[in-house]
Amino acid sequence: MEKVFTSFLLTSLLLHYVMANLAMTKTNITTDQLALLSLKSQIISDPSHFLDENWSPAVSVCHWVGVTCGSRHQRVNSLNLSNMALMGKIRRDIGNFTFLVSLDLGSNNFHGNFPQEMAHLGRLKFLDLSSNSFRGEIPSWFGF
Template sequence: MEKAFTFFLLTLFLLMASSAMTQTNITTDQLALLSLKFQIISYPFHFLDESWSPATSICHWVGFTCVSRHQRVKSLNLSNMALTGKIRREFGNLLFLVSLDLRSNNFHENLPQEMARLRRLKFLRLSVNNFSGKVPS
């Protein structure tokens, strides 16, 4: 667990450093989604390696739709992708998220309380996972 967290921090630092060099900002949404990526321990189709790159706009990542005016994530559909992992508290920073579909994967542990900040969320599908605890209100 410590190794994974250290790897995440090192990667985050490198991303921020390379971002500063290329005059590109890493958005709040991108950081939240990279945090999700680093918590996914198994993804047999390997789309995360190819399409979830800091060099590419999150609006072009597989599974995402953005609000064009704000360039913020509006919907996230990762259903039926055989993902195994957990959702971290940074996920609560996706403040423009309206639709979230994570069904038919193997996400586990509690959903973070920070998800309660997703005030625009209207559509939520989490079935066929291994979450424990309650969905934050």
């Protein structure tokens, strides 16, 4: 009887652990999806309709144009929207991509200031914001 109870207890704990991890992954990818949709909402010009036609909440963000997810955590680790002639601003939500390693927004028409929240991108190894219309000085926190 004791073995049955121990087995039941271990199975219950394992199931709880798996369900908690699935819930955490869902929440995290939802955070990434919301940040991407927020970025999309600030794009006032998408002449080739890359985002209009491909960024849909009905499809996993890992299958969106310009988005790559890591195989381990299934989180956005690369965002490459370079050379798409996009025009708009970068919102504060950009700091929510906690697994982002590569960000390439080069050769577009993004404008405005750099959001302070970009300092939260602690895993970022590659950044290209060239050939855009940002204004102001490069912030001191940008040295990471």
